[in-house]
Every structure is written in structure tokens, then in C-alpha cells.
Amino acid sequence: MRKRLKSESKGIFPIKIDQLENLITSNFENNTDVSFSTYEYLSQKIAVFYIPYQVTPEKVENLLLKPLSETKAEWSSASILNEIPLSSGKLETKLEVILEGLISGKVFIYVENEDDIVYYPMLKIEKRALAKAETETVVLGPQVAFTESxxxxxxxxxxxxxxxxxxxxxxxxxxxxxxxxxxxxxxxxxxxxxxxxxxxxxxxxxxxxxxxxxxxxxxxxxxxxxxxxxxxxxxxxxxxxxxxxxxxxxxxxxxxxxxxxxxxTFFSFFESTEDLYMRWNAGSFLRILRFLAMFVSVLLTPMYVAAVTFHYEIIPPQLLVSIGQSRASVPFPPIFETLFIELMIELLREAGARLPTKVGQTIGIVGGVVVGTAAVQAGITSNILIIFVTISALASFTVPSYLMGSTIRVIRFPMILLAGMLGIIGIMFGICFIIIHLLKLTSLGRPYLTPIYPFRFEDLNKVLFRLPQNYQWKRFASFQPKNLTRFQKRKANEKKDIDE
Incomplete structure (x- = not known):
């Protein structure tokens, strides 16, 4: 609930300037944020008040105070609106609106005993310069990112x-x-x-x-x-x-x-703006690669745990020998070994993200090499698991969306637990649970897995791969836009030379 005012929110004018100053400062808990100045001219009193750091001082001085000091007419709300060459001036009577206006960068001018007060918006906007995006790095295309303004x-x-x-x-x-x-x-x-x-x-x-x-x-x-x-x-x-x-x-x-x-849709999180700026075949290849990387990230280490714990028969004999030799000195079950390394990778990733850029990169590279090597030499984990975990971590970073990348990394942990307890049956149970959950999800009431479910063949080329631009003549039909056609297909495919 909004803070209760120390005066009614109805009109408070006419009022003496001393009373107005006490009313304003008391509602700001008597702090010094509000600049309240009083001027006299021809036995008249006028008050100008605002929060200094919320407004642009040069505008207040040149556009408000200077015209007020040069006027020869009697002060009134109407004369102020006429004398000050700004079209943004307005009148107000309610204290609640005045207090909100101060916070919003408005300058108020009140002539004693008038029935209303004049205000002008002069908000000082602090903003950083346009720069590159931090969480969505692109090579091709525009580099500018949104700001806080x-x-x-x-x-x-x-x-x-x-x-x-x-x-x-x-x-x-x-x-x-x-x-x-x-x-x-x-x-x-x-x-x-x-x-x-x-x-x-x-x-x-x-x-x-x-x-x-x-x-x-x-x-x-x-x-x-x-x-x-x-x-x-x-x-x-x-x-x-x-x-x-x-x-x-x-x-x-x-x-x-x-x-x-x-x-x-679920597939939107694997699209990058670079896919549009590349040749259609290269863009399609990278998009398919991201989908494959998602499966690798979610299933590679759980499959290792399931195979080493329950299903030796699915491992090729030569690779089985290598795994047995690398795990000979490891005293922990595969599930604990994998969870330890996965947690170590996540700690390094989080530390690298929170530290300053140059230090974070060093921590990520050197820390991964040193800790991984030390863990193998100490017999805590095996060489082959280090390779699998590294590939799985790299695959998770190919997702353009930071939110979806974080989701994939979190999903990997319950999948490892299911693999360690039930083997491949546990992995299949986890996959079925995720698919059922995705089928039930919606985004603004639209199916989350569209165009796979419900199936729309015409939209597949917009999510799973990309066709050449002159074939992308329709918008995404699954969202039922008012205008489905982007351009005329026949005219887009016409190519005429200058001599034709």
C-alpha cells in the first residue's frame, strides 16, 4: 500500500508558502533532498522547489528562473504559464500528485495564495552509452544492445x-x-x-x-x-x-x-540472429548443431554413469578396457565421481562469471586444467570422465539463450541421479517426464512445442532449419498473425537482368 500522506490528497490550495514548505519537507521525512527557494517581488511571494539531482540544473536556471526574474508583471499561475516559453507547463492542486512529481523530476512554482500550482517536467536522465550485449554475443549483424534507459x-x-x-x-x-x-x-x-x-x-x-x-x-x-x-x-x-x-x-x-x-516456443531459444545473416545452409547447419549439442549436454554424462554402473555390454570391448584401467584407482561409484566433477565445473563457471573479466577468464581456463589434472592424479576421478564432462559443458554453452543454457545445466543433475539409480531405464524415465512436461507447457496460451506439437509442416523451416530468404514468404503460422504474408513469393523469385 502506498505511504499515507501527512495531508489529505485533495486540493491544498490556497496556502501560505511557509505552510507549503513544512508540508512538503514533512512528507519527505524532513530530509534535505528538496530544494525549496522563496522569492519576493512587489510584495508577492513565490516558491520554486524541486529535487536537485532529479532535474537538469541548466534547464531550471535558463528556462525557469531567468524568465521569472525578468518579468515585470504581477506573478500568478496564469502569468507564469504565459511568461515561461515552454509548452510542457501544467497546473495541479493535489498534494499526492505534487510529491510524486518531485520524485519524477518535475519543478514546481507556486505563487502565494493562488488556487493552484504550476509545474514543468525537467527530469535528468542518467544513461550509459550504447554498447555490445554481454549475454548474447554475435559475430555478424548489429552489435548494439539495449540500455537501462x-x-x-x-x-x-x-x-x-x-x-x-x-x-x-x-x-x-x-x-x-x-x-x-x-x-x-x-x-x-x-x-x-x-x-x-x-x-x-x-x-x-x-x-x-x-x-x-x-x-x-x-x-x-x-x-x-x-x-x-x-x-x-x-x-x-x-x-x-x-x-x-x-x-x-x-x-x-x-x-x-x-x-x-x-x-x-522451445525452439526459439536455439535460434540466433546470426542465422539470418549467414547463408541459409550455414545457418541451418549451426541451428541443427545446437539441437544436437543440447542432447549431448543432457545425456552424455548420464549415459556414462548408466553404462559404467549397469550396462557394460553396450560399451565396445577396447573402450571398456580403457575405462576399467582409468577407474582402477577411483574409490567412488560412478555417480559420485560424476556429480563431483560436474559440480566442480559449475563452480569454475560461476567463479569465472562473477570475477572481473580478465581474472575470470584466467580462473576458468587455468582452474579447469589444474583441478582436473589434480583430481585424476589423486584418484578421485578418471581421465575418460573428464573428457565427457568437458564435452558436456562445452555443448551447454552453444545455446544462444543464457536462461535456456542454465536450464539445460540444471536438468543434467537429476538425469545423472536417475542414471546412477536405475540405469538406462532411469534415463528414459527422465526423458519421458521432460517431454510430457514440455507438451503441457504454454507460452501466452500458445503450445510450447509448436510446430512439432501440434504439428505444422509449413513452420518447420522456421525453427529446425532455415530456407533461403526468398522462400521465407510467410510468417510463423502457429501464432496466427493477422497478416500471414511477408511478401509475394512469385515476385521474390523473379530475377531479371538489365538487358531483359
């Missing part, structure tokens, strides 16, 4: 999608600490049901505050208990603009450097 992010989206159909719908979320949220979609393309569903989820969200877009995403997902992310979080404006132009919905949050994209 929602104004900058909206400017980027307007610049990338130059259409009058682009809607930037504003929604305020947070009862105690309101934060601006923008829902972005192309009105002539986006499915109306998806737009209404997203709007309803955002408007009905009752929380004190939203710290970041990734926090908001957890509130509005279809299943908050699932380990799989149902919305895509991206730092790349080109990925966001591409998804929005295909009929999806984007969400930007004030002070957050990432955008939410919905609805999303």
Missing part, C-alpha cells in the same frame, strides 16, 4: 521498425514504487488475442515493485513453477524488432537492459 530503448525500436502501425502501449506497474512498462507490437500483424492476454496480465499484476524485466517475466509466465523459460529475454534490439515484425509482442521495462518477447 527506456527512452533510449524506445528510440532504438522506433528507428528499427519505421511504421505507423507500431504500438508502444504504456502501462505503469508497482503500487509502492511505480515503474513504466511498454508493450510493443505491430497492430496490423500481431494476434489480437495475444495482445489482449499480455495487456491483461500486465494490468492485473499487483506488486509493490518490479526490479527488472526478468523479474516481470517470472510474474506473467504461464507456469511460474516450470524450470523452462516460457518467454524470451534478449539484450539485442535487432532480435526484438525481428520478432515483433513477425507478429510477436515485446515488453520493455524502465531501468532494465533487456526486452521480453512472447509468445515463444
Amino acid at each position: 527506456i527512452i533510449t530503448n524506445l528510440n532504438i525500436m522506433r528507428w528499427r521498425i519505421r511504421s505507423t502501425d507500431l504500438v508502444l502501449e504504456k502501462i505503469m506497474i508497482g503500487k509502492r514504487f511505480p515503474r513504466e512498462v511498454r508493450m510493443i507490437y505491430v497492430k496490423s500483424i500481431a494476434n489480437e488475442t495475444d495482445v489482449n492476454t499480455m495487456r491483461e496480465r500486465l494490468q492485473e499484476l499487483e506488486v509493490d515493485e518490479i526490479e527488472d524485466s526478468n523479474v516481470l517475466m517470472q510474474f506473467i509466465e504461464d507456469s511460474s513453477t516450470s524450470i523452462f523459460p516460457q518467454f524470451y529475454s534478449t539484450e539485442l534490439p535487432d532480435r526484438a524488432s525481428y520478432a515483433i515484425s513477425k507478429g510477436r509482442i515485446g515488453v520493455l521495462v524502465e531501468n532494465s537492459p533487456s526486452a521480453i518477447l512472447a509468445p515463444t
Whole structure:
């Protein structure tokens, strides 16, 4: 619930300036944040107050105080609006709105005993310069990433999608600490049901505050208990603009450097913007490689545990001899040995991510080599398991989405436990459980495994592989956009030379 004001939220004017100052400072717990100045002219008193670090001082001095000091007419709310050459000036009477305005970077001017107060928005926006994305590294294509300034992010989206159909719908979320949220979609393309569903989820969200877009995403997902992310979080404006132009919905949050994209499929997390900029065959190869890497990451070490513990017969004889020799001095069962190495890899990864960049890279490389070698020489683990765990860890890093990559790494641990207890039967049980869970999941009400389930042959070339651009004449039909056609197929395939 919002903090109770020390005065009624109805109109408080007319009022003496001394009383107004006491009222304002008492509601800010008598701290020194508010700059409250009083001026006199022709037996009139005028007050100018604002929070200094929330406004731009040069604007206050040149655009407000200077015209006020040079005016020869009597002060009043109407004369101030006429004398100050700014069109953004407005009148207000409620104390609650005035206090919120101070926090939002507004400058207030009050003439004693007037029935209302004048204010001008002069918010000072602190923002970092545009830079590369940290969590989504790309080689080809635009390198710029979103920033914490929602104004900058909206400017980027307007610049990338130059259409009058682009809607930037504003929604305020947070009862105690309101934060601006923008829902972005192309009105002539986006499915109306998806737009209404997203709007309803955002408007009905009752929380004190939203710290970041990734926090908001957890509130509005279809299943908050699932380990799989149902919305895509991206730092790349080109990925966001591409998804929005295909009929999806984007969400930007004030002070957050990432955008939410919905609805999303399971296969979207394995797509990279580089797939679009490469030749279609190279892009398709890399996308298929990522899917294979996912299976390797989830199943390689569990299969090792199952084979060494229960199913020696599936191991080739020559490899079985090597495994037996490498495990001869290891006193632990394969399940404990594997869990130990997997946890060590995760610790190194987490340490490398939290330390400064140059130190983190050194820790990741040197630490992995030193600890792995020491573990083998000490007889804690075998050489072959080190190879399998390293391949499994590398495979998990090929996923473009950090959220899905983290999910795959977490899934690997229960799969190892099932393999250690039940062998291949346990692995199959784990795979069946994951598939059933994925079949039940939805993203903004759309099936999570589309176009595999429900099956849509026409959409397979948009998720599992990629065709040449002149064959991509339809949008993703599974999300039922208003306008399914991107361009005319016949005209796209026509190629005429200059002499024809």
C-alpha cells in the first residue's frame, strides 16, 4: 500500500508558502533532498522547489528562473504559464500528485495564495552509452544492445521498425514504487488475442515493485513453477524488432537492459540472429548443431554413469578396457565421481562469471586444467570422465539463450541421479517426464512445442532449419498473425537482368 500522506490528497490550495514548505519537507521525512527557494517581488511571494539531482540544473536556471526574474508583471499561475516559453507547463492542486512529481523530476512554482500550482517536467536522465550485449554475443549483424534507459530503448525500436502501425502501449506497474512498462507490437500483424492476454496480465499484476524485466517475466509466465523459460529475454534490439515484425509482442521495462518477447516456443531459444545473416545452409547447419549439442549436454554424462554402473555390454570391448584401467584407482561409484566433477565445473563457471573479466577468464581456463589434472592424479576421478564432462559443458554453452543454457545445466543433475539409480531405464524415465512436461507447457496460451506439437509442416523451416530468404514468404503460422504474408513469393523469385 502506498505511504499515507501527512495531508489529505485533495486540493491544498490556497496556502501560505511557509505552510507549503513544512508540508512538503514533512512528507519527505524532513530530509534535505528538496530544494525549496522563496522569492519576493512587489510584495508577492513565490516558491520554486524541486529535487536537485532529479532535474537538469541548466534547464531550471535558463528556462525557469531567468524568465521569472525578468518579468515585470504581477506573478500568478496564469502569468507564469504565459511568461515561461515552454509548452510542457501544467497546473495541479493535489498534494499526492505534487510529491510524486518531485520524485519524477518535475519543478514546481507556486505563487502565494493562488488556487493552484504550476509545474514543468525537467527530469535528468542518467544513461550509459550504447554498447555490445554481454549475454548474447554475435559475430555478424548489429552489435548494439539495449540500455537501462527506456527512452533510449524506445528510440532504438522506433528507428528499427519505421511504421505507423507500431504500438508502444504504456502501462505503469508497482503500487509502492511505480515503474513504466511498454508493450510493443505491430497492430496490423500481431494476434489480437495475444495482445489482449499480455495487456491483461500486465494490468492485473499487483506488486509493490518490479526490479527488472526478468523479474516481470517470472510474474506473467504461464507456469511460474516450470524450470523452462516460457518467454524470451534478449539484450539485442535487432532480435526484438525481428520478432515483433513477425507478429510477436515485446515488453520493455524502465531501468532494465533487456526486452521480453512472447509468445515463444522451445525452439526459439536455439535460434540466433546470426542465422539470418549467414547463408541459409550455414545457418541451418549451426541451428541443427545446437539441437544436437543440447542432447549431448543432457545425456552424455548420464549415459556414462548408466553404462559404467549397469550396462557394460553396450560399451565396445577396447573402450571398456580403457575405462576399467582409468577407474582402477577411483574409490567412488560412478555417480559420485560424476556429480563431483560436474559440480566442480559449475563452480569454475560461476567463479569465472562473477570475477572481473580478465581474472575470470584466467580462473576458468587455468582452474579447469589444474583441478582436473589434480583430481585424476589423486584418484578421485578418471581421465575418460573428464573428457565427457568437458564435452558436456562445452555443448551447454552453444545455446544462444543464457536462461535456456542454465536450464539445460540444471536438468543434467537429476538425469545423472536417475542414471546412477536405475540405469538406462532411469534415463528414459527422465526423458519421458521432460517431454510430457514440455507438451503441457504454454507460452501466452500458445503450445510450447509448436510446430512439432501440434504439428505444422509449413513452420518447420522456421525453427529446425532455415530456407533461403526468398522462400521465407510467410510468417510463423502457429501464432496466427493477422497478416500471414511477408511478401509475394512469385515476385521474390523473379530475377531479371538489365538487358531483359
